[in-house]
Amino acid sequence: MTEIDVGRFGIWRRDAELDGEVARKVEGLGYGTVWIGGSPDGELDIAERLLAATDHIVVATGIVNMWATPAEQVAASYHRLNDRHGGRFLLGVGIGHPEASREYRSPYGTIVDYLDRLDAEGVPVSGRVLAALGPKVLRLAAGRAAGAHPYLVTPEHTRRARAELGDGRLLAPEQKVVLDADPARGRALGRSSVAGTYLKLRNYTANLKRLGWTGDDIADGGSDALIDALVAHGGPATAAARLTEHLDAGADHVAVQLLTAPGEDVLPGLRTLAETLGLR
Template identity: 60%
Template sequence: MELGRYGVFGRAAVLTPERARMIESLGYGTIWQGGSPPADLSHVAAILDATSTIKVATGIVNVWTADAAEVARSYHRTEAAHPGRFMLGIGVGHPEAHAAYRSPYQTLVNYLDVLDAEGVPEGRRILAALGPRVLKLAAGRTAGAHPYLVTPEHTRQARNILGPGKLLAPEQRVVMEADPAKARAVGRPSVVKPYLGLTNYTSNLQRLGFTEQDVVGEGSDRLIDALVISGDGATIARRFEEHHQAGADHVAVQLIAGPGADLDAGFSRLAQILGLSPAS
């Protein structure tokens, strides 16, 4: 499934159907609904209804909160209404968030088994994958992987594990601010809460070479600068190109902005920086 070179990642409150139309007009290829969308996929349907060509993906449906059989029914309903425009992203979430969080790998396998039985094609589902084991599962049973809160180095490692021919679509945060101190002030909260309190993410960051001191408290400047790109247009464009050079097929942009910021202007400026062509 072709997602385009760049997409936009955000929660339903930000990625409204109205904003989705604007994002589509700027030339982005995919909208990623973040958070843990309910099994009925109602917001996905609303975005698809409001647009005409842009793809929509979930980033991600949580296996602990969304029943697999109901998700499969929602997938088929969505596919029937908008053929070829929906990618089902699924993941196991975080042990800190779910009291039932046990045997996450096997739970994910069981979830995929249900999707198989319900006829959801492997090529139309993608896994939230950080570590080697789940990346290998993504390669074997889905279209590929959608890593979150990662660096181009993780993208390189993920591509080596996935192998050729599998979709790799990492998320990348960006703050449209040239001053480093101001950029960190905007970007740091989006990393600290909740992600520096979640072992799945802190363990992955330490696998990438960050120290325990980097990932505690408010996070080091080194960590924030690595996870939230900012600077002038050339600097921002270079980070996204680094993901592609490391093996990404698609990068999901998460625009981080302060209170009262003009998000539409931010998405428009970023589209220009990334060299997107407005939809005709």
């Protein structure tokens, strides 16, 4: 387990959607961690800005892409951030998507080699987590990292992931949320986030099939049942219940990705959710 206290709930936002003001307000709402999505670059200047703008919230990457960033570069950034900001930085790394790299080959071997190089550069196991979906990489996370940060998963995946990780390792899944009591609107917004990208990436579709979803569920933008499983939509109590399901299934922390209409301020929804979860 990492020595960093990530709290029970955090937020997940793409790097382009984060700045110091957002991080300060999220910290004030009681969330424990800001997860930087969108494969931030290896210099991690965005993490530096978020840490400098806040007092105690943890900043984590979700994730640095192993194909895009040499381990030596991200290790230097890790040490810089850790030295300057008192152990509030958690390094999340992962293999990314085969569709995104022409060099994608032997993914498991690449992960092992990358972790070996982080070891050589002095990045401690307790300071890093691994993006992991399938059993083999989850078991690797149990032995070579503080834990796992699975993305686009359900509470059932969390239950299985905990069984693979065993006790004593951080399990911090991401969960998409839409705060809208209208089922049609909530599902439509959830589908717009999931279908165009993730349901066309084979690491995610393979994981969904391991969980029992079929090709028909995944095709044509995803069945209603699949979208409902991947995106918690409804009122604040409904969303909070889904997040709590992950904790009941074995998660230590849940990274909340709150989906909103284009241009809509995310902070009011995060405030409402924080109040419902009892974070304030």
